[in-house]
Amino acid sequence: MERNPLIAVDTQPDSPSAIYGHPRASARLRPLIADVGKRSGEFPDYLANHLPMVLEAMGRLGAAPERLEAYARHYTLAHAVPFPPPAVSSLTDATWRSALGQRERETDLRDYFADVVSRIGGNEAIRLHLPALFPGVAASATHGLMRLAYAVLRRDEMEIGIALGYWAATYLAFPQPPLAGSPTVDDPAELILSMQSEPSFRNIVVSSTLLWKWIEAVGHIPAFQQRLGRLAPRDDLLIRMRQASLALYAGTMSFEALHAVTGSHWLRLVSPHLDKPQILAVHFWEVVLSLYTKIGMPDLPSAEMLDAWRKLQVPPDEAIAAAAIASDDEHDHSLVFSALEEYRHTGDPLYRVVAARRVGLIE
Incomplete structure (x- = not known):
């Protein structure tokens, strides 16, 4: 297979990760995410609500339940995250596409996909319905995809329905x-x-x-x-x-x-x-x-520059994770968790380098 010479290939799939969730966090995460998940997928004005996803990321990075609860309160208040708008009218298998890209139909679309998931399950709902949403993956600056990915990661049927509804309501296609x-x-x-x-x-x-x-x-x-x-x-x-x-x-x-x-x-x-x-x-x-x-x-x-960065000494994964957990910036939690997960999957040390840079541990 021919490849771009500037880019390294995956060489160490499924390499081990040193990061584990806090022993008391998992029991608190699901009800906490279910509670914050009742709110809208966006907050004023049309910014993505990262909270259900970054709570999961923080928990898997090692955040204690107390930190998760404090961050949930901070985020909800700081961003004035609203509840979804009132329902307009119910949607069916034949009509749900007519509401694509209509933020005022978020509740209708969430309700529709909640019903779909209850009838056929989250996996089948994704397989059958997501292709219609592919062209609109720019939805809420790709955060519909983010919410669905974290719902899948957590095997959370309720969040799968919410994520599909959020993606559909904010659908944005070229x-x-x-x-x-x-x-x-x-x-x-x-x-x-x-x-x-x-x-x-x-x-x-x-x-x-x-x-x-x-x-x-x-x-x-x-x-x-x-x-x-x-x-x-x-x-x-x-x-x-x-x-x-x-x-x-x-x-x-x-x-x-x-x-x-x-x-x-x-x-x-x-x-x-x-x-x-x-x-x-x-x-x-x-x-x-x-x-x-x-x-x-x-x-x-250049390939030489990428290789040089890969050889940099970075702090342990636990230190990178701790720095992300301490941050109030949702993009710190998101990037560090994804980078460490992709490092675990590929073995590419450059993921650890960019994660450490993101949270200010190296220049």
Whole structure:
């Protein structure tokens, strides 16, 4: 298999992790997440509610129940996380797609998917219904995917229904212009770097700080639309995406590239429940393409630089996890947990390096 020479291959799958959940946290997590999960998937104004997911991440990183409860109170109050809007009208198998992208229908969509999960189970609900949501994976800046991934990780049927409803209510798809021929690009890194020469991707102005508003705006640029559908859904696509995302984040440590790294983890969790997970991966990478413009379309680090970073001395996993737990920034919890899980899966020490950098333990 030919690969991009800048990116390392997975060499040590399922390597051991030194991080274990707090012995008293697991019993508290499920009822705590069930309680905070009653609130909306977003808080004012249209920002993703990370709380159900980062509580799980913090618990698995070793947070004590007291820290989890304190953080849940802090997050809910600091962000004024509301309850979902009132129901409008019930949805059915024949009508639920008519409510896609309508935030005011969050309750209706949550209720619909709760019923679906109760009838056929979470795994089958994902397999049958998620393909219709693939094109809208930019939903709430990809956090619909995040919520579903954590629900799958926890084997939480209630959260699976909520996550599907949240994804559907915030559904955001790019225009899909007709393409001449089949997808021709195998390497996601190649596709992302091909954008550097396009002038219309420079100096984009978006009148909002919301990440999903940037994604939406880039989707209207003709040159961007020409790149949609270019990436081939190969069997090794998620591996290549994981490697390219890690290189991009290591080189930039940017907020946008962080979501590519965590998103690759979420895709790995959800993929076993799908018949064609590569199709979802293609749509996710198109979101990453749109965010690449926001960070100035930098080059990826060289193979030599990546290897040098891999050799850096970093604190033990327990210290990295403890620093994330102590933080009140939900993206610290998210990145560190995903990075350590991806390190456990791949054995690539660069994940430990970026995790330690994120929480300020190394430069």
